[in-house]
Protein backbone atom coordinates (compact mmCIF):
# COMPACT_ATOMS: atom_id res chain seq x y z
CA UNK A 285 0.00 0.00 0.00
CA UNK A 286 1.52 3.26 -1.06
CA UNK A 287 2.05 5.72 1.72
CA UNK A 288 0.58 9.13 1.02
CA UNK A 289 3.63 11.31 1.25
CA UNK A 290 2.37 14.10 -0.98
CA UNK A 291 0.11 15.55 1.69
CA UNK A 292 2.19 14.50 4.67
CA UNK A 293 2.96 17.52 6.76
CA UNK A 294 4.70 18.22 9.95
CA UNK A 295 2.03 18.69 12.56
CA UNK A 296 2.71 21.40 15.05
CA UNK A 297 0.85 22.38 18.14
CA UNK A 298 -1.26 19.25 18.31
CA UNK A 299 -3.87 19.46 20.93
CA UNK A 300 -6.38 16.85 21.85
CA UNK A 301 -9.13 17.99 24.14
CA UNK A 302 -10.74 15.22 26.01
CA UNK A 303 -9.83 14.94 29.60
CA UNK A 304 -12.51 13.26 31.63
CA UNK A 305 -12.41 15.65 34.60
CA UNK A 306 -12.89 18.64 32.32
CA UNK A 307 -15.88 16.82 30.82
CA UNK A 308 -17.41 16.31 34.25
CA UNK A 309 -16.90 19.99 35.11
CA UNK A 310 -18.63 20.96 31.89
CA UNK A 311 -21.54 18.62 32.62
CA UNK A 312 -21.97 20.23 36.03
CA UNK A 313 -21.94 23.70 34.46
CA UNK A 314 -24.53 22.61 31.91
CA UNK A 315 -26.78 21.33 34.69
CA UNK A 316 -26.52 24.70 36.42
CA UNK A 317 -27.31 26.55 33.21
CA UNK A 318 -30.37 24.32 32.71
CA UNK A 319 -31.79 24.96 36.15
CA UNK A 320 -31.29 28.70 35.58
CA UNK A 321 -33.15 28.51 32.27
CA UNK A 322 -36.11 26.81 33.95
CA UNK A 323 -36.98 30.08 35.65
CA UNK A 324 -36.34 32.24 32.60
CA UNK A 325 -39.43 34.00 31.23
CA UNK A 326 -40.21 34.45 27.57
CA UNK A 327 -41.16 38.05 28.26
CA UNK A 328 -44.88 37.75 27.53
CA UNK A 329 -47.24 39.13 30.19
CA UNK A 330 -51.01 39.40 30.21
CA UNK A 331 -51.05 43.08 31.12
CA UNK A 332 -53.74 42.44 33.77
CA UNK A 333 -53.31 43.07 37.47
CA UNK A 334 -51.58 40.17 39.12
CA UNK A 335 -49.71 39.52 35.88
CA UNK A 336 -48.78 36.17 34.35
CA UNK A 337 -45.79 34.87 32.53
CA UNK A 338 -44.92 32.00 30.27
CA UNK A 339 -42.14 29.82 31.57
CA UNK A 340 -39.85 27.93 29.24
CA UNK A 341 -38.97 24.55 30.60
CA UNK A 342 -35.52 22.99 30.25
CA UNK A 343 -36.92 20.43 27.75
CA UNK A 344 -37.91 23.28 25.41
CA UNK A 345 -34.56 24.93 25.61
CA UNK A 346 -32.35 24.23 22.60
CA UNK A 347 -29.54 26.48 23.88
CA UNK A 348 -26.27 24.66 24.43
CA UNK A 349 -23.51 26.07 26.55
CA UNK A 350 -20.44 26.70 24.31
CA UNK A 351 -18.25 24.39 26.42
CA UNK A 352 -20.75 21.57 25.91
CA UNK A 353 -21.06 22.26 22.19
CA UNK A 354 -17.31 21.88 21.62
CA UNK A 355 -16.78 18.44 20.03
CA UNK A 356 -14.74 15.91 21.96
CA UNK A 357 -12.28 14.64 21.14
CA UNK A 358 -11.24 17.45 18.81
CA UNK A 359 -7.84 17.35 17.17
CA UNK A 360 -6.33 20.67 16.17
CA UNK A 361 -3.56 20.27 13.63
CA UNK A 362 -2.49 23.10 11.32
CA UNK A 363 -4.92 21.82 8.68
CA UNK A 364 -7.84 21.84 11.11
CA UNK A 365 -7.13 25.24 12.62
CA UNK A 366 -6.62 26.79 9.18
CA UNK A 367 -10.20 25.93 8.17
CA UNK A 368 -11.62 26.72 11.59
CA UNK A 369 -9.96 30.16 11.51
CA UNK A 370 -11.56 30.86 8.14
CA UNK A 371 -14.94 30.03 9.61
CA UNK A 372 -14.51 32.10 12.79
CA UNK A 373 -13.08 34.95 10.68
CA UNK A 374 -16.17 35.07 8.47
CA UNK A 375 -18.43 34.87 11.50
CA UNK A 376 -16.58 37.80 13.04
CA UNK A 377 -17.23 39.68 9.80
CA UNK A 378 -20.95 38.96 10.36
CA UNK A 379 -21.20 36.58 7.40
CA UNK A 380 -23.26 33.40 7.46
CA UNK A 381 -20.91 30.53 6.58
CA UNK A 382 -21.79 27.51 4.48
CA UNK A 383 -19.47 24.49 4.90
CA UNK A 384 -19.60 22.33 1.80
CA UNK A 385 -17.82 19.02 1.52
CA UNK A 386 -18.06 15.25 1.22
CA UNK A 387 -19.61 12.98 3.84
CA UNK A 388 -17.47 12.38 6.87
CA UNK A 389 -14.88 15.06 6.09
CA UNK A 390 -15.39 16.82 9.43
CA UNK A 391 -17.91 19.60 8.62
CA UNK A 392 -20.03 19.12 11.74
CA UNK A 393 -17.00 18.90 14.02
CA UNK A 394 -15.61 22.11 12.49
CA UNK A 395 -18.95 23.92 12.71
CA UNK A 396 -19.38 23.02 16.38
CA UNK A 397 -15.79 23.89 17.21
CA UNK A 398 -16.06 27.28 15.46
CA UNK A 399 -19.42 27.96 17.10
CA UNK A 400 -18.08 27.06 20.56
CA UNK A 401 -15.01 29.26 19.99
CA UNK A 402 -17.30 32.32 19.82
CA UNK A 403 -18.09 31.79 23.48
CA UNK A 404 -21.81 32.27 22.88
CA UNK A 405 -24.55 29.69 23.24
CA UNK A 406 -25.06 27.27 20.38
CA UNK A 407 -28.29 26.00 18.83
CA UNK A 408 -28.34 22.91 16.61
CA UNK A 409 -30.78 22.16 13.85
CA UNK A 410 -30.79 19.33 11.30
CA UNK A 411 -32.12 19.60 7.78
CA UNK A 412 -34.76 17.09 6.79
CA UNK A 413 -37.63 16.64 4.33
CA UNK A 414 -40.01 17.24 7.24
CA UNK A 415 -38.53 20.63 8.18
CA UNK A 416 -40.98 23.43 7.45
CA UNK A 417 -41.19 27.05 8.59
CA UNK A 418 -42.71 26.20 11.96
CA UNK A 419 -40.01 23.59 12.65
CA UNK A 420 -37.51 26.45 12.36
CA UNK A 421 -39.50 29.29 13.85
CA UNK A 422 -41.94 27.83 16.37
CA UNK A 423 -45.55 26.84 16.85
CA UNK A 424 -48.38 26.67 19.35
CA UNK A 425 -48.10 23.49 21.32
CA UNK A 426 -51.17 22.55 23.34
CA UNK A 427 -52.85 24.60 26.00
CA UNK A 428 -51.21 26.34 28.91
CA UNK A 429 -53.15 26.84 32.13
CA UNK A 430 -52.48 29.89 34.26
CA UNK A 431 -54.21 31.95 36.94
CA UNK A 432 -54.99 35.61 37.04
CA UNK A 433 -55.55 37.46 40.30
CA UNK A 434 -57.58 40.68 40.25
CA UNK A 435 -57.53 42.71 43.44
CA UNK A 436 -60.55 45.07 43.42
CA UNK A 437 -60.46 46.53 46.92
CA UNK A 438 -58.84 45.29 50.06
CA UNK A 439 -60.30 41.87 50.88
CA UNK A 440 -62.12 41.52 47.53
CA UNK A 441 -60.28 39.67 44.87
CA UNK A 442 -61.01 37.32 42.00
CA UNK A 443 -59.03 34.35 40.74
CA UNK A 444 -59.56 33.30 37.14
CA UNK A 445 -58.22 30.10 35.57
CA UNK A 446 -57.35 30.71 31.94
CA UNK A 447 -56.17 28.26 29.32
CA UNK A 448 -54.42 29.69 26.34
CA UNK A 449 -52.33 28.38 23.48
CA UNK A 450 -48.71 28.16 24.41
CA UNK A 451 -46.23 29.36 21.80
CA UNK A 452 -42.94 27.49 21.73
CA UNK A 453 -40.02 28.97 19.85
CA UNK A 454 -38.03 26.57 17.70
CA UNK A 455 -34.24 26.72 17.02
CA UNK A 456 -34.10 29.67 14.63
CA UNK A 457 -36.23 31.93 16.86
CA UNK A 458 -34.28 31.00 19.97
CA UNK A 459 -30.92 31.59 18.29
CA UNK A 460 -32.05 34.90 16.77
CA UNK A 461 -33.47 36.15 20.07
CA UNK A 462 -30.53 35.09 22.25
CA UNK A 463 -27.70 35.98 19.90
CA UNK A 464 -26.60 32.34 19.71
CA UNK A 465 -24.70 30.59 16.93
CA UNK A 466 -27.07 28.41 14.92
CA UNK A 467 -25.44 25.31 13.40
CA UNK A 468 -27.84 24.17 10.69
CA UNK A 469 -26.58 20.78 9.55
CA UNK A 470 -27.39 19.33 6.12
CA UNK A 471 -29.66 22.31 5.51
CA UNK A 472 -30.05 21.46 1.81
CA UNK A 473 -32.14 18.41 2.77
CA UNK A 474 -34.96 20.75 3.85
CA UNK A 475 -37.55 22.17 1.50
CA UNK A 476 -36.27 25.56 0.24
CA UNK A 477 -39.69 27.12 1.03
CA UNK A 478 -38.94 26.59 4.74
CA UNK A 479 -35.97 28.93 4.35
CA UNK A 480 -37.90 32.01 3.22
CA UNK A 481 -37.85 33.25 6.83
CA UNK A 482 -34.05 33.19 6.72
CA UNK A 483 -33.95 35.82 4.00
CA UNK A 484 -35.33 38.63 6.17
CA UNK A 485 -33.19 37.42 9.08
CA UNK A 486 -29.99 37.70 7.06
CA UNK A 487 -30.94 40.74 5.02
CA UNK A 488 -33.09 42.95 7.25
CA UNK A 489 -32.27 41.70 10.72
CA UNK A 490 -35.90 40.78 11.41
CA UNK A 491 -37.44 37.37 11.99
CA UNK A 492 -41.10 36.93 11.10
CA UNK A 493 -42.89 34.20 13.04
CA UNK A 494 -45.73 33.58 10.58
CA UNK A 495 -47.96 31.42 12.80
CA UNK A 496 -47.79 33.67 15.85
CA UNK A 497 -50.77 35.79 16.91
CA UNK A 498 -50.57 39.36 18.13
CA UNK A 499 -47.53 41.18 19.40
CA UNK A 500 -44.19 39.47 18.99
CA UNK A 501 -45.02 38.19 15.53
CA UNK A 502 -41.69 39.57 14.40
CA UNK A 503 -38.55 39.89 16.47
CA UNK A 504 -35.37 41.85 15.91
CA UNK A 505 -32.31 39.74 15.27
CA UNK A 506 -29.78 39.94 18.10
CA UNK A 507 -26.55 41.56 16.81
CA UNK A 508 -24.51 38.53 17.94
CA UNK A 509 -26.68 36.00 16.08
CA UNK A 510 -24.64 33.97 13.58
CA UNK A 511 -25.33 30.90 11.48
CA UNK A 512 -23.19 28.10 10.10
CA UNK A 513 -24.80 25.90 7.45
CA UNK A 514 -23.36 22.56 6.40
CA UNK A 515 -24.17 20.48 3.37
CA UNK A 516 -22.86 17.49 1.55
CA UNK A 517 -21.47 18.59 -1.81
CA UNK A 518 -23.31 15.88 -3.73
CA UNK A 519 -26.63 16.55 -2.00
CA UNK A 520 -26.12 20.27 -2.30
CA UNK A 521 -26.35 19.93 -6.04
CA UNK A 522 -28.87 17.12 -6.10
CA UNK A 523 -31.46 17.17 -3.32
CA UNK A 524 -33.12 20.57 -3.18
CA UNK A 525 -31.94 23.56 -5.11
CA UNK A 526 -31.98 26.34 -2.52
CA UNK A 527 -32.98 29.88 -3.50
CA UNK A 528 -30.23 31.95 -5.09
CA UNK A 529 -31.27 34.82 -2.84
CA UNK A 530 -30.32 32.75 0.19
CA UNK A 531 -27.10 31.34 -1.25
CA UNK A 532 -26.11 34.85 -2.22
CA UNK A 533 -26.12 35.91 1.42
CA UNK A 534 -23.65 33.29 2.68
CA UNK A 535 -19.98 32.59 2.07
CA UNK A 536 -18.96 29.05 1.16
CA UNK A 537 -15.98 27.31 2.76
CA UNK A 538 -14.97 24.04 1.13
CA UNK A 539 -14.09 21.27 3.58
CA UNK A 540 -12.17 18.35 2.11
CA UNK A 541 -10.66 15.27 3.75
CA UNK A 542 -7.65 16.19 5.82
CA UNK A 543 -4.02 15.23 5.16
CA UNK A 544 -2.90 11.75 6.27
CA UNK A 545 -1.20 12.91 9.47
CA UNK A 546 -4.33 14.79 10.60
CA UNK A 547 -6.53 11.78 9.87
CA UNK A 548 -4.17 9.61 11.94
CA UNK A 549 -4.40 12.07 14.82
CA UNK A 550 -8.19 12.06 14.57
CA UNK A 551 -8.39 8.26 14.52
CA UNK A 552 -5.93 7.99 17.41
CA UNK A 553 -7.93 10.46 19.49
CA UNK A 554 -11.18 8.54 18.99
CA UNK A 555 -9.64 5.13 19.70
CA UNK A 556 -8.03 6.47 22.88
CA UNK A 557 -11.29 8.06 24.00
CA UNK A 558 -13.23 4.83 23.37
CA UNK A 559 -10.65 2.82 25.30
CA UNK A 560 -10.67 5.30 28.17
CA UNK A 561 -14.43 5.13 28.45
CA UNK A 562 -14.75 1.35 28.32
CA UNK A 563 -11.73 0.17 30.28
CA UNK A 564 -10.06 3.19 31.74
CA UNK A 565 -6.93 2.15 29.81
CA UNK A 566 -5.08 4.21 27.28
CA UNK A 567 -4.58 3.48 23.60
CA UNK A 568 -4.28 -0.21 22.71
CA UNK A 569 -4.09 0.09 18.94
CA UNK A 570 -0.52 0.75 17.90
CA UNK A 571 0.52 3.76 15.85
CA UNK A 572 1.50 1.32 13.07
CA UNK A 573 -1.99 -0.18 13.03
CA UNK A 574 -3.57 3.29 12.92
CA UNK A 575 -1.27 4.26 10.09
CA UNK A 576 -2.25 1.12 8.17
CA UNK A 577 -5.96 1.76 8.68
CA UNK A 578 -5.68 5.38 7.59
CA UNK A 579 -3.56 4.50 4.55
CA UNK A 580 -6.08 1.81 3.58
CA UNK A 581 -8.97 4.24 4.02
CA UNK A 582 -7.30 6.88 1.88
CA UNK A 583 -6.52 4.38 -0.87
CA UNK A 584 -10.07 2.98 -0.82
CA UNK A 585 -11.36 6.56 -1.03
CA UNK A 586 -9.56 6.90 -4.34
CA UNK A 587 -10.37 3.43 -5.68
CA UNK A 588 -13.95 2.67 -4.67
CA UNK A 589 -17.09 4.26 -6.12
CA UNK A 590 -18.52 4.79 -2.61
CA UNK A 591 -17.84 7.46 0.01
CA UNK A 592 -15.02 6.45 2.35
CA UNK A 593 -14.81 9.18 4.96
CA UNK A 594 -12.74 9.69 8.09
CA UNK A 595 -15.53 8.00 10.06
CA UNK A 596 -14.68 4.76 8.21
CA UNK A 597 -11.12 4.84 9.52
CA UNK A 598 -12.29 5.62 13.07
CA UNK A 599 -14.81 2.77 13.10
CA UNK A 600 -12.35 0.29 11.54
CA UNK A 601 -9.68 1.15 14.12
CA UNK A 602 -12.18 0.73 16.95
CA UNK A 603 -13.18 -2.64 15.45
CA UNK A 604 -9.58 -3.77 15.28
CA UNK A 605 -9.13 -3.01 18.95
CA UNK A 606 -11.73 -5.67 19.84
CA UNK A 607 -11.51 -8.23 17.01
CA UNK A 608 -7.89 -9.25 17.41
CA UNK A 609 -8.95 -12.78 18.44
CA UNK A 610 -11.33 -13.15 15.53
CA UNK A 611 -10.94 -16.53 13.74
CA UNK A 612 -8.66 -16.05 10.80
CA UNK A 613 -7.41 -12.78 12.18
CA UNK A 614 -4.50 -14.21 14.09
CA UNK A 615 -2.22 -14.24 11.13
CA UNK A 616 -3.05 -10.61 10.53
CA UNK A 617 -2.46 -9.21 13.95
CA UNK A 618 -0.71 -9.86 17.15
CA UNK A 619 -0.16 -8.03 20.39
CA UNK A 620 3.07 -6.48 21.59
CA UNK A 621 4.21 -6.96 25.17
CA UNK A 622 2.49 -3.66 25.91
CA UNK A 623 -0.81 -5.07 24.58
CA UNK A 624 -0.85 -2.98 21.42
CA UNK A 625 -2.24 -4.41 18.18
CA UNK A 626 0.39 -5.05 15.51
CA UNK A 627 -0.24 -6.15 11.94
CA UNK A 628 1.48 -9.18 10.48
CA UNK A 629 1.94 -9.93 6.79
CA UNK A 630 -1.65 -10.93 6.25
CA UNK A 631 -4.28 -8.23 5.99
CA UNK A 632 -7.33 -10.54 6.30
CA UNK A 633 -8.60 -9.05 9.52
CA UNK A 634 -8.28 -5.52 8.20
CA UNK A 635 -10.13 -6.50 5.01
CA UNK A 636 -12.93 -8.14 7.03
CA UNK A 637 -13.30 -5.14 9.30
CA UNK A 638 -13.30 -2.65 6.43
CA UNK A 639 -15.88 -4.78 4.58
CA UNK A 640 -18.16 -4.67 7.64
CA UNK A 641 -17.72 -0.92 8.00
CA UNK A 642 -18.37 -0.16 4.32
CA UNK A 643 -20.96 -2.93 3.80
CA UNK A 644 -24.03 -0.78 4.54
CA UNK A 645 -23.10 1.46 1.62
CA UNK A 646 -23.38 -1.39 -0.90
CA UNK A 647 -26.00 -3.55 0.87
CA UNK A 648 -29.73 -3.13 0.38
CA UNK A 649 -29.67 -3.23 -3.40
CA UNK A 650 -30.88 -6.19 -5.46
CA UNK A 651 -27.28 -7.20 -5.92
CA UNK A 652 -26.61 -7.16 -2.20
CA UNK A 653 -24.60 -10.38 -2.09
CA UNK A 654 -22.66 -9.54 -5.21
CA UNK A 655 -22.11 -6.07 -3.81
CA UNK A 656 -20.69 -7.33 -0.53
CA UNK A 657 -18.62 -10.04 -2.21
CA UNK A 658 -17.13 -7.71 -4.73
CA UNK A 659 -16.56 -5.11 -2.02
CA UNK A 660 -14.56 -7.67 -0.01
CA UNK A 661 -12.45 -8.64 -3.01
CA UNK A 662 -11.86 -5.03 -4.04
CA UNK A 663 -10.75 -4.19 -0.52
CA UNK A 664 -8.40 -7.20 -0.43
CA UNK A 665 -6.97 -6.20 -3.77
CA UNK A 666 -6.31 -2.64 -2.62
CA UNK A 667 -4.69 -3.90 0.60
CA UNK A 668 -2.44 -6.29 -1.31
CA UNK A 669 -1.05 -3.50 -3.52
Ligand SMILES: Nc1ncnc2c1ncn2[C@@H]1O[C@H](COP(=O)(O)OP(=O)(O)OP(=O)(O)O)[C@@H](O)[C@H]1O
Nearest residue numbers: 357358359386387388389390391392393550594595
Ligand atom coordinates in the same frame (compact mmCIF):
# COMPACT_ATOMS: atom_id res chain seq x y z
N1 LIG B 1 -10.78 17.69 14.17
C1 LIG B 1 -11.35 16.55 14.56
N2 LIG B 1 -10.98 15.96 15.71
C2 LIG B 1 -11.54 14.80 16.11
N3 LIG B 1 -12.46 14.14 15.40
C3 LIG B 1 -12.85 14.67 14.23
C4 LIG B 1 -12.32 15.90 13.75
N4 LIG B 1 -12.89 16.18 12.55
C5 LIG B 1 -13.73 15.17 12.30
N5 LIG B 1 -13.70 14.26 13.29
C6 LIG B 1 -14.46 12.99 13.37
O1 LIG B 1 -14.57 12.48 12.06
C7 LIG B 1 -15.89 11.94 11.86
C8 LIG B 1 -16.56 12.67 10.71
O2 LIG B 1 -16.68 14.07 11.06
P1 LIG B 1 -18.06 14.86 10.90
O3 LIG B 1 -19.22 14.09 11.41
O4 LIG B 1 -17.84 16.20 11.47
O5 LIG B 1 -18.12 14.93 9.32
P2 LIG B 1 -19.25 15.54 8.39
O6 LIG B 1 -18.55 16.09 7.22
O7 LIG B 1 -20.14 16.44 9.16
O8 LIG B 1 -20.03 14.21 8.01
P3 LIG B 1 -21.52 14.04 7.42
O9 LIG B 1 -21.50 14.67 6.06
O10 LIG B 1 -21.69 12.54 7.37
O11 LIG B 1 -22.45 14.69 8.38
C9 LIG B 1 -16.64 12.12 13.19
O12 LIG B 1 -16.51 10.93 13.93
C10 LIG B 1 -15.88 13.23 13.87
O13 LIG B 1 -15.94 13.14 15.29
